[in-house]
Amino acid sequence: MARTSGSHSDITGPRLRDAAQRLFAQHGYAAVSMRQIAAEVGVQAGALYNYIPDKQGLLFNLMKAHLDDLLAAWQAEPKGETPLEALESFTRFHIRFHLDRPDAVFIAYMELRNLEPANFAVIEGLRKRYETVLEDILRAGKDAGVFTLPDTKLATLAVIAMLTGVTTWYRDTGRLSRDRVERIYWNMVRKAVGA
Amino acid sequence: MARTSGSHSDITGPRLRDAAQRLFAQHGYAAVSMRQIAAEVGVQAGALYNYIPDKQGLLFNLMKAHLDDLLAAWQAEPKGETPLEALESFTRFHIRFHLDRPDAVFIAYMELRNLEPANFAVIEGLRKRYETVLEDILRAGKDAGVFTLPDTKLATLAVIAMLTGVTTWYRDTGRLSRDRVERIYWNMVRKAVGA
Structure with missing residues (x-):
């Protein structure tokens, strides 16, 4: 797992969780992909798992x-x-x-x-x-x-x-x-x- | 649109609607495809629109x-x-x-x-x-x-x-x-x- 700076991770994690919550509520959990969540916040899909499970x-x-x-x-x-x-x-x-x-x-x-x-x-x-x-x-x-x-x-x-x-x-x-x-x-x- | 016999259509339409309702409730509308609904009832995807919109x-x-x-x-x-x-x-x-x-x-x-x-x-x-x-x-x-x-x-x-x-x-x-x-x-x- 790539090392992430504390402050970057502190901001990106919550932003990803907020985006996931918005997308899940709008489209439903089953219809939302991790790629969509990453795109919503402008994070590379490959880097996603540094911030969230x-x-x-x-x-x-x-x-x-x-x-x-x-x-x-x-x-x-x-x-x-x-x-x-x-x-x-x-x-x-x-x-x-x-x-x-x-x-x-x-x-x-x-x-x-x-x-x-x-x-x-x-x-x-x-x-x-x-x-x-x-x-x-x-x-x-x-x-x-x-x-x-x-x-x-x-x-x-x-x-x-x-x-x-x-x-x-x-x-x-x-x-x-x-x-x-x-x-x-x-x-x-x-x-x-x-x- | 292919012509369907009354009795066949009468049975297949309701079965497709029942299947759709079950699948929508289970997975959510956005996550369910028409192909899945057809498969659930054993109807060819191509024939689906004879029975339902x-x-x-x-x-x-x-x-x-x-x-x-x-x-x-x-x-x-x-x-x-x-x-x-x-x-x-x-x-x-x-x-x-x-x-x-x-x-x-x-x-x-x-x-x-x-x-x-x-x-x-x-x-x-x-x-x-x-x-x-x-x-x-x-x-x-x-x-x-x-x-x-x-x-x-x-x-x-x-x-x-x-x-x-x-x-x-x-x-x-x-x-x-x-x-x-x-x-x-x-x-x-x-x-x-x-x-």
Whole structure:
């Protein structure tokens, strides 16, 4: 493997990952070649593997980075004192985080089928960790008698699907501000869990 | 164009559309060739266009057939007398209809980006017609003072995203029957709209 200078590699690697993410989201993982990714950034195809792994490794790294960022960002979020405050924080956080990353969200849903089994297991594990964040909030609220839920697991999946759905239609140029959308969804989530 | 016998064409056309739907869902539209679709059914590539249009036409027909079926199936559904009954019918209908068609649901979401503009406009129009079904129910319930909703349009999108999400995790072999899932989601939808 050719030696690459730290600074060059530091810039080229992220640019290649950004290009891959854009191309995967636009055309689909299976339709994009490593040659296209290299051409997008102006790197020789032969030099590509100095900066990034193969296509499967690239997809895995993109999906893992997305979920690692998600979990780290939630860690850094102020969560309030009560289950109700935590659920409001989660609702607003989830919408905000995902609206900022439409390509990553699209790939996370669409390309699960293209992960090799070992990679799929890692991604599934991270996704479940994030779902557990919400499920723990819902269970705490249910145990405290604040939420009324027939099934915390299904409520978790229902709320996440509802909130992630915002990425399919929201445009910053539309009739509603992000804050207004967050407030409307929070109103529906709060009522859905019986609070 | 070669003349094909009615009965042969009647069988081969649907088999080719089924194969295309399966392959598009598995690999993505951009990664699948017409040659692969022909091979899947055992039709000579040269004879393909006796049965089906080109790849874009095939994608469009699949997405349009899915939405036409959806609207026709809803028309045939008993809807009850009140907005609350209609909303319960819609909730159960939407889950049931989409659980039966995972490939079509996946393509409907994933391949919108691959429709040519004129085709996209038709599909968007049908999708909006279906959304209007739910929005009309929500508005009727709001006008009757039965539902409390900050925004009927957003509630429409939120409920549809929540319900469609079931297709990403539900397995008939899992811990919950379809009827139980429908009842749990109905409980959450009813509360989310303040009824």
